Amino acid sequence: MGEIKPVYLEEKLKEIEDSGRLDYRSKTLPTWCPGCGYFSIVEAVAASLCELNIPNENAVMVSGIGCSSRFPFFVNSYGMHTLHGRALPVATGVKTANDALTVVAVGGDGDGFAIGGGHVPHAARRNVDITYLLFDNGIYGLTKGQTSPTSAIGFRTPTSPYENPDRPLNPLLMLLSYGASWVGQAYAGRPDHLHRMITQAMAHRGFSYLHILSPCVTFDKTHRTYGNLGMQVRDLPADHDPTDRLAAMREAMDDALPALGLYFREERPTLADALDGLVEKAGGELPGKVAAKPVRKAARR
């Protein structure tokens, strides 16, 4: 523990304003409950878009349905708020139509691993060059607190009033085996780390999956609370090698004490690369890149 420095509100606000990241927040105020972990995610995404100097009009936020999926309305960019479970295929369509866009798919645990579970392996194996931010609160918040595919066994909700009989999925382990080329985990209660992870995930060329643990402060008072999560989360071991998929899988299997950080990363051709390869094989000509401008290189101050 280092020395604790005082933080003055005015200084902090000036720092945020100067950073330029407020440009990436829309005028629509989030509809989430006070204390929800998702506030820190939208802040972190804005900060990352800013840090990477992505022009607002080149960013597209794509979501499904759920509390987390309201996300696109809160970011100052293009966006699609689609159907329950369909963020990934829609995002795949957007990116395939225009490579120059920075496409971020966001959604919750129910959206991604219950109704939308069939799409995840395919987006991962194709290495679509998008970032998938999975907000995992282990509950269906928007419909008022039902069981989700990442809810713990024994969890009581209105749809499992005695207890949840199903064991939870292990999304990290799934994504590692599906072939995602960037897999990481963060926690909404550690905003600075979260921001760094999001920046890395967005900068990665290929399908990046960031699992973000977050509490539902309204409907889960017993399991995934700030108190419990704060005690459970740990950092990945300092010597973890993110190019070692097996080591990443071993870490992911310890889901009682979730480790934060970059689990796995590899460079390999993206879906667009593969499709361009087909054009070459067929003897066709690649069309000129359309619409969007290249990412600004100069820092934004």
Add this chain to the structure above:
Amino acid sequence: MATDIQISIVGSAGDGTIAAGDILKNALAGMGYKIISFDVYPPEIRGFGKCIARMRVTTEQVYSLKHKSDVLISLDDSHAIPHADEVRECGAVIYERASIVQLPEGGHISAHIGPGQLPYPVPVRELAEKSTSANRSRNIVVLGFLAGLLDLPDGAFLKAIAKKFKRKAEAAAASEAAYRIGREFAAQTFKLDDVVFGPPVSTVVAGATVEMISGNAAIVRGALDAGIDTFFGYPITPATSIMERLAAEMPRRGGRLLQTEDEISAISAVIGAGFAGARAATSTSGPGLSLMAEMLGMGVIGEVPAVIFVSQRGGPSTGLPTKTEQSDLHMAVFGGHGDAPRIVIAPTNVDGCYRCAGKAFELAEAYQTPVIVLVDLYLSNRYETVVFPARPPFEADVNRRPGKQAAGTQYKRYTLGGDSISPRALPGEKGGMHVVTGLEHNELGRPSDQGEMHEAMSRKRHEKLKEALKHPDFTICKRFGDEGAVDVGVISWGSNFGESLEAMLKARGEGIRCAAMKVVMLSPFPTERVAAFLADCKEVLVPELNYQGQFANLLQSHVARPVTRLNRVPGEPMKVEDILEEIRRLAGRKAAQKAA
């Protein structure tokens, strides 16, 4: 002399029936005849299901197959026997002459050939073995025999064989040998005097090209000519060949095609790509369309262009995957929850497949909505000789784009008023940022559940589609036959219109005053023009290939008047004779009433 000859080849799966049909129709089309052909095959790849290759070869324009064939070729008697009586008087039946000792009584087709039909026994197996030391080329031997019998030039056949086995030199050589031995054998037999090919008639306009292609191939050509750049799809009979052809063609033009994990993913990606400004499409059949219904509604409320090619098959559920039906009209026009108006167009022939496929991209862009191009297995797999114009009749970009925003004003994606079509900004465009949502929204695109806003936006989504009825250079419906008041009017849609038109023309030939109307745009419905036609008709007949009378239902929801429904679900095209009989009955019933 006008030529009008129908040839059927019937065999078992694996006999090469369809392949023989392909070679034959390519040869005849190459000689300059007009072709309409439609094959029937079982859902299994091998096994012993029945395969029929059937083609009508003409010099005049015709619209459907005939009830009777002039020549029947049997590659498998057990399947061909039920079709023996489809051969007309003085028509020919070509079949295997080999020993029939193992067959049960009546198992050989020779016992089923009528006294007026001409039998042509050919030692097909023996000749095939002689020519290629294998009996796999039986289908080519009979083609050689047919060519000799009808005195058709070798050149066209050899060219068609070479085309069929383009990448298999060995098979091409074996087939050529089989063809020649069949042809030689024909020299030893009596000629077929009653089936004669007259000289082909050339109707090619300068710059245009004539091609014999299938409905699905025409859809692909229309999509390519309209500049399709992204496609997402999932294989399903009978739409698969659309995706397969695009998979080969699109990369040659720099396009992108992806086989998705399911139909939900396919339509989702199309909506995503459409949002990003692409000309995007998918193709499917009824079961896939059911899965797509929810995302289709998203396209409607989000006002995102998308093109969906749907080739219907027998339903419900998995139904009859390799049989034709027109029972997805309700699904295409009304499918999904909520008030979700969309554009549905249904071509009636192969030429129409080309035009509708290309125009669909224009319609989707101009009216910012999903567009369904509804065909069926019969039309997808039907071959016709089509004249393609020198320049594709499609516009490259009909988007309504926002101009520069005045300073301090926020871009409104969903402006109300005017013709209800709002300027659309695309991702990457400065000043146009907005969120497309499946929620009801205000003009800015922000969620709104206010009753007034929902009323206004619902009206907008319905009103803007009315503009599509006035879309330039596109036939939304068309009348044929007698002008003015008629005794019987036939109104129909999709693949079935060909049979309806033939029946109407025959009825006119019999002195019945009648007319026919095809309706291409099913949604929005061209109520005014249809009502005007119906007002001219004393009796109205609606023939269609579904049990419920889905088009008649649609028609009557727009124009209140009684109609006579003719609904059949045999899994194959309706018989012209059946429609004609109904026209006669309606005309006669009219006469009887007058007398009474």
